[in-house]
Amino acid sequence: MMPSQTDLTAGTVAQSGGAGGTWRALRHDVGAMLGLGYIALVTLVAVFAPVLTSISGWTPYEFDQSAIDPDLGGMPIGAWGGMGAEHWLGVEPGSGRDIFARIVYGARVSMSIALSATALTTVLGVSLGLVAGYFGGRVDLVVSRVMDFLMAFPALIFMIAVLSALPASNRSGLLVVVISVFGWPYLARIVRGQTMSLAQREFVEAARAAGASGTRIVFREILPNLRSTIIVMATLAVPGYIGTEAGLSFLGVGVVPPAPSWGQMIAASVKWYAVDPAYFVVPGVCLFLLVLSFTVLGDRLRAVVDAQEGR
């Protein structure tokens, strides 16, 4: 993921502030550490996907006709969906493609789409929320009505409609854009509310009295005070986007085949649950753990930050 400008700003300020304390508190939290560990693992797996598949010996697109039984509807040969030394996590029925390779490359899709969408929604949500909250008046009116409109919209149905109508050329990019368009108001709404209350505080008054411009006040005075909110909201948004991407892929409007995606794998495995449960379990468990890890991490992060602010 490309760290956004806002993230960087928040990050630098956070270090000078209570970041060390947050980290210390988190380090003693088993749940948060396990979640972080799994996220790190998936990230590494995604980054080093080509290396891993060269070790395992199968690319995600390679068919292996010797691993499936043509007379049994293309079912994998061997127990647990064909798991073994040749195919570590078994093979896909019908084609014999290596599931390990597809999981590894699928992690790239899941992570890159979810993190890009988070970055984009954070940038959009924070900037629009700040502008609306600080300047108020007509600006606030327009931004707030747009947010109301987007939040009231049946987002999933619209996403399906848009994605199936648009050309399939760059689906990953489209997914990020579509998810972000419907995702930013949730963050913007909270940022707007906090900005409104911060704008009345003494230090903002002081800056204004000292002759600081509106932009300077927003980005130098108010934004640093929102960093913990933003970090927590962003962490909690990632699992939602991972789920949305998987859901859209499950519904057939996600990434274009043959590119692997966890949601797509789960969709394909549903029919095989009775005869090849491993095919369903592998991507299902990977997705479940990733969403759970982000959720737990975000939740613990919020608890720690809240406690610090309460102090």
Add this chain to the structure above:
Amino acid sequence: MKLHRISTAVLAAATTLALAACGGAAPDDSSGGGGFTAEPAEGGTVHVLQNADFSYLDPARGWDGGVNNFYRLVYRQLTTSAPGSSENPTEIVPDLAESLGEASDDGLTWTYTLKDGLKFDNGDPITSAEVKFGISRAWDPQIGIGSPYLKQVIDAPKGYEGPYKSGDLPTIETPDAKTVVFHLIKPFPEFDAVLSQVNATPFPVDSGAGDEFIHELIASGPYKLAEYVPGSTIKLTRNENWDPATDEVRAAKPDGWEFTIGLDPATIGERLIAGQGADVNAIAGNIQPATLPRLQTPQLKERVLEFPGICTTYMGLNTTKKPLDDVRVRQAISYAIDRTTIVNASGGTQLGAPSTTILPASVAGHKDFDLYPSQDGTGDVEAAKKLLDEAGLSDGFTMTLDIRAQESMQAQAEAVQQALERVGITVELNLIDTSTYYETIGTPSQQHDAAITGWCPDWASSAATFIPPLFDGRNIYEKGNGNLAQINDPEINERIDEIGAMTDIDAANVQWGDLDEQILELAPIVPLMVAKGVTLPGENVTGLFSSANAATGGIDYVGVGLKDPEKG
């Protein structure tokens, strides 16, 4: 109309769960049998479990593998296909007519005589006037959207728009109540087969205007409509006015039929495997590949019924696009394709067989040949590369393959992609929504380099409904185009005309087989596979025979009945 047909073909061929899945024409009861051929007893209700609803109850509108078979239970025509249990089920036999048509010497006038004692379900007699009226409905621009053959073959005044708009059709004569005389545009030796199309069904004069037959129907066959809940159920009961003495095709042993619609394919599979309650009397279309491994227990294996397919799944190569306009490139693709992976991706050897010819083995005129042979059908990479070198494309190229956003077709497309990558051809998949797929690929301005689709014959007694619609260069339309390759080769066009005019159908079929080979030398399409049918009927059902014509290769309903009507 062609579009209509293709959609059916591929629905059946590719989804492997459409009701009338592509099965075979062979009269044998195939493997497993287990007593599906015994004579059924009188009475009982046969249940049919299916996913998709019927397109239309009106036979002038509906025309696809899913509904043609249903029409056979409620409608009759002058001629029809022989029952699936007969020795030659692709044969066209007289139905309402006493005998097949008598053609004049110039082949332009055909005369039919009706049987005695024919009635609609309301008791009104079926005479030549009703036959003529029913047929003339095919010209109505709103209603006549089904089979195109009547309009293509029977002469009609210019601008004729059906009985409701233009009145009487003068080119069909009815000299008396029992005689019908047809005048054709040009000689068509297989005119009997044209009249067996579902839209040649008689209807009472002046009935069926507008949407009258959307929710009800006027039956001429052994059953009439008892209840119809769109998207849910259709119940048929006996038509008391149908006289079995006039019908040699329909055994019609059960007292009724019940179609349950809108079931998930997986649910259908589970219900048939369980076989509980009334499901012992149930039949359905093809089972899913994922269900196949569960049918290996002896009890279930005994119940499995298999049919060879009649529909060819193929990849059309758009000959108007570069570099596919070069015959060597198309031949290279034909060499490189790996049919084993395609069959496996479509559910394995039980659900499909590789095909190297346009005509499937179960369609008359099939000639066995393989112009682009390879070991085990996995593709000849060397030969393909050599041809690409000759064409100056040693570095390969990129092409776009249109596919339906539907799982089994995606799997086939991925197999094609893998196979062609071996010779340096990068295939990009263009997923198109299922509802607009056939419209898109049937519009030359919108189609890309290649597309995967399928075709089933409208009657399997000759190749006349297989080769001309797909390869006649004069049939390239701006919309609803069936000639996906857009090939317009004067030699092929000429041969199509010559063979189509032959009155000796057997001799013509030999020639169609040769033309099949001649066409594939130009490689406008790559035949991929023929989807087979595998069904799991309930244990109390019998009289199961496939029919290529009436049921698109699936179970012909007219012979189906129960072993013990009291059961279930």
